Amino acid sequence: MKQRIGFIGTGNMATAIVQGLVKDYVGMENYISVNNRPTTQDKMSKAESLHKKFNVNLEASNLDIVKKSKIIFLTVKPNIYPKVLEEIREFITSEHVIVSVAAGVSIALIEGFFDKPVKVIRTMPNTPVFVGEGMTAVTPNNYVTDDELRTVVEIFSSMGEVEIIGEGIMDAIPAISGSSPAYVYTFIEALADGGVSLGIPRDKAYKFAAQAVYGAAKMVLESNEHPGVLKDQVCSPAGSTIEALYVLEKNGFRGTIIEAMKACTHRAKELGLSEHKTHIE
Numbered sequence: 001m002k003q004r005i006g007f008i009g010t011g012n013m014a015t016a017i018v019q020g021l022v023k024d025y026v027g028m029e030n031y032i033s034v035n036n037r038p039t040t041q042d043k044m045s046k047a048e049s050l051h052k053k054f055n056v057n058l059e060a061s062n063l064d065i066v067k068k069s070k071i072i073f074l075t076v077k078p079n080i081y082p083k084v085l086e087e088i089r090e091f092i093t094s095e096h097v098i099v100s101v102a103a104g105v106s107i108a109l110i111e112g113f114f115d116k117p118v119k120v121i122r123t124m125p126n127t128p129v130f131v132g133e134g135m136t137a138v139t140p141n142n143y144v145t146d147d148e149l150r151t152v153v154e155i156f157s158s159m160g161e162v163e164i165i166g167e168g169i170m171d172a173i174p175a176i177s178g179s180s181p182a183y184v185y186t187f188i189e190a191l192a193d194g195g196v197s198l199g200i201p202r203d204k205a206y207k208f209a210a211q212a213v214y215g216a217a218k219m220v221l222e223s224n225e226h227p228g229v230l231k232d233q234v235c236s237p238a239g240s241t242i243e244a245l246y247v248l249e250k251n252g253f254r255g256t257i258i259e260a261m262k263a264c265t266h267r268a269k270e271l272g273l274s275e276h277k278t279h280i281e
């Protein structure tokens with residue numbers, strides 16, 4: 001991986017991707033540039049922290065990122081996209097590849113800031129890229145070459161699984177994999193709380209809960225069995241598991257998850273509207 005890669009915005013997602021890149025490719029830090037808007041607090045900026053931790057190149061502005069990089073990750077919140085795109089639009093050339101990670105932001109919205117063809121790859125990763133177990137969806141626009149797409153797929157493949165998909169289902173990807181780690185953490189916390197209420201020490205409870213979720217996910221991915229078949233294997237007739245499932249279903253377990261995913265997708269679409277303002281700037 002000998003591509004110059006820049007990050008505009010160095011929060012959670014950029015940190016996860018930078019860490020993955022530096023871990024997977026020897027000497028990669030020399031090819032990575034980072035910038036974050038100046039911090040208002042009297043502490044080291046997030047970009048400076050990344051520079052200190054991984055020895056990546058610290059730049060003074062978003063324009064410097066554009067000048068120093070071929071692949072530009074826009075790792076800012078969706079409502080900041082218009083501001084950043086306005087700032088960099090004149091300096092983007094036909095050589096650059098813009099990689100979006102933003103929920104809800106369409107390729108057309110990004111292209112709309114330019115009066116010339118620009119290369120855009122829309123992606124939706126998730127934070128498990130931190131531990132090499134990410135799930136990333138990728139959609140290129142028509143100007144991206146096969147080599148450029150391969151490079152970006154390779155970047156995310158080094159941190160987990162990647163699927164190239166049509167943009168039509170991109171707005172739904174936060175619901176299923178971009179945001180869903182947060183549902184799963186909440187599920188693990190709930191399992192652990194339940195364990196504590198049943199007398200299991202808290203530190204043990206988190207381990208039992210997390211390993212059960214991890215193992216179950218691995219079974220789905222590796223056994224080639226339908227999740228329903230795996231579920232049936234756990235449920236002994238007149239046993240304890242079916243009693244637990246009965247309570248979950250009576251309380252709308254699946255329906256609640258599906259409704260949550262619809263709310264997530266609705267919000268992702270809202271976030272992607274350039275005129276939409278959130279209270280977070």
Ligand SMILES: NC(=O)C1=CN([C@@H]2O[C@H](COP(=O)(O)OP(=O)(O)OC[C@H]3O[C@@H](n4cnc5c(N)ncnc54)[C@H](OP(=O)(O)O)[C@@H]3O)[C@@H](O)[C@H]2O)C=CC1
Binds near residue numbers: 078
């Ligand atoms: N978090 C997640 O799990 C996932 C997030 N995403 C997407 O990733 C993107 C970033 O999310 P996340 O990393 O969580 O958000 P963060 O708030 O952690 O990071 C965004 C960073 O952008 C910085 N920033 C804001 N404005 C500017 C600017 N004008 N120039 C340079 N930097 C700026 C912020 O600075 P500061 O806060 O210091 O002011 C912050 O450090 C979003 O679009 C989100 O939809 C996608 C998949 C998963």
Ligand SMILES: O=C(O)[C@@H]1CCC=N1
Binds near residue numbers: 174178
């Ligand atoms: O909460 C959010 O908007 C982002 C998108 C996917 C995960 N986090």
